[in-house]
Amino acid sequence: MAVVNEGDLKRLRDFIALKTGIYIDDSKLEKIYAKKIGEFLKQSRYAGDFNAFYSAMVFEKDSKTLQEFINFITVNETYFFRESYQFDTLVEHILPELDGLREPGESINILSAPCSSGEELYSIAIYIMEKSSLIKKRDFSLVGIDIDSSMIEKAKRGVYRHRSVAKIPQDILNRYFKKVSNDSYEIEKNLRESLSFEILNVLDIYSLRRLGSFDVVFSRNMLIYFDDKKRREVISSFYSILKPNGYLLLGHAEKVPDDMSLFERIKLGESIVYRKR
Amino acid sequence: MALKKGTEGKVIRFMEFDEARVYIENMKGHPENFVLSAIDYMVDHKEYYFLFKNLYAQFGDSGGEEYIEYLFSRMKRCCERSQDTLLLKKMLLSLNEYLSFRVFIYIVDCCGYDLNDMLKNVKIGRRHLEYLLKHGECGYVRSFMRQIAQESEKNIETVCEFFRIYSENFEPKDNPCYDRGN
Numbered sequence: 177m178a179v180v181n182e183g184d185l186k187r188l189r190d191f192i193a194l195k196t197g198i199y200i201d202d203s204k205l206e207k208i209y210a211k212k213i214g215e216f217l218k219q220s221r222y223a224g225d226f227n228a229f230y231s232a233m234v235f236e237k238d239s240k241t242l243q244e245f246i247n248f249i250t251v252n253e254t255y256f257f258r259e260s261y262q263f264d265t266l267v268e269h270i271l272p273e274l275d276g277l278r279e280p281g282e283s284i285n286i287l288s289a290p291c292s293s294g295e296e297l298y299s300i301a302i303y304i305m306e307k308s309s310l311i312k313k314r315d316f317s318l319v320g321i322d323i324d325s326s327m328i329e330k331a332k333r334g335v336y337r338h339r340s341v342a343k344i345p346q347d348i349l350n351r352y353f354k355k356v357s358n359d360s361y362e363i364e365k366n367l368r369e370s371l372s373f374e375i376l377n378v379l380d381i382y383s384l385r386r387l388g389s390f391d392v393v394f395s396r397n398m399l400i401y402f403d404d405k406k407r408r409e410v411i412s413s414f415y416s417i418l419k420p421n422g423y424l425l426l427g428h429a430e431k432v433p434d435d436m437s438l439f440e441r442i443k444l445g446e447s448i449v450y451r452k453r
Numbered sequence: 454m455a456l457k458k459g460t461e462g463k464v465i466r467f468m469e470f471d472e473a474r475v476y477i478e479n480m481k482g483h484p485e486n487f488v489l490s491a492i493d494y495m496v497d498h499k500e501y502y503f504l505f506k507n508l509y510a511q512f513g514d515s516g517g518e519e520y521i522e523y524l525f526s527r528m529k530r531c532c533e534r535s536q537d538t539l540l541l542k543k544m545l546l547s548l549n550e551y552l553s554f555r556v557f558i559y560i561v562d563c564c565g566y567d568l569n570d571m572l573k574n575v576k577i578g579r580r581h582l583e584y585l586l587k588h589g590e591c592g593y594v595r596s597f598m599r600q601i602a603q604e605s606e607k608n609i610e611t612v613c614e615f616f617r618i619y620s621e622n623f624e625p626k627d628n629p630c631y632d633r634g635n
Binding site (some may be wrong): 283285301304305311315316317327334354367370371372381384386387388389390404405408409411413414415416435436437438440 | 456457458459460463464465466486489490494518519522523526527551554558563580587625
């Protein structure tokens, strides 16, 4: 394993924060990431040469290794129907309200950012198909974005391990998945082809805007990795791509800072949600 | 009706100053998405003076929270020109509390301004102090906090002196500074 000294680790930590928004605090940097980064560096084409690696990353001379490094740093823990009370809130409260506000024929657009390997966005799609009568009345456009290219590839492939689908009721599992091996399930083709997944960094405002405007943004368990400044920046970006009265749903441990008046914090069903003012 | 790919949103991106200018000069009179895109243009092209001047003129007293928040969230660098800094100082002292506090957050986050100078005459309340305490890693913040501590100590001494004289007519226990040995 290549040994990376404390100063170099901190330089790399600042670069990661700038590039991805993810801020690694001193204790995690030392206890968890020092060893992992050392291993990554040793196995990379730079064979342990930190300066060569760092220079290639900062000056973006090696986009392949940069993408691999971003994939390596990001956290991708998720599964189907995770914190499903928020999906209940979506179909029982948010969608009926938006239906009353939007023009007839206007589609409802939902963004999952970051979407990781797609479990959240597919869960939303299944909830809408199963529990919302609005699917008979309106089109829905569901988009997932993530900075990690390997996760987007996995989301598009739509094949998951048993552990990932364990929370899905059996009848729904049978309707939307095909068992392809002892431990893997594949999302039904029509559903897979109806959703969009893109590699995109939430800090890139222009790419985010290019996606269009949204009625609902799900951004769960990403902001906890950001520092205050980046958190505000991303929340403002979400605000700018939400339609009037659109909703932002965050993870249970996350919140819009109290002094940011862009959103109204309300309780709908079992969920705390943020409505654009 | 069904699940479908793609959204119908139009992307607004200004390429020239004059295209964006009109939306900044009259933020209240234009659709929000145009104004936000005009702010993007101005921030990316470092037109801070024009941006701040208009923000202050239109929202110096009240309102504009969405534009104030968006603008300062998009600011990735500290403005260095004296004309920009002067406008930041004006905004810090404005009647619009949202504007004032958001500029305060911006200059603390920047960690590139002498806060003893920038925050002169700014009324520092509890939420300012709470924010400063979270950013003690910045030298300018530490220096400003030292100054606050020194001033507070002077104030406390004055108050205690007042109570010392006042309590001469009462029991010492009625003096709130009794435990301080005054």
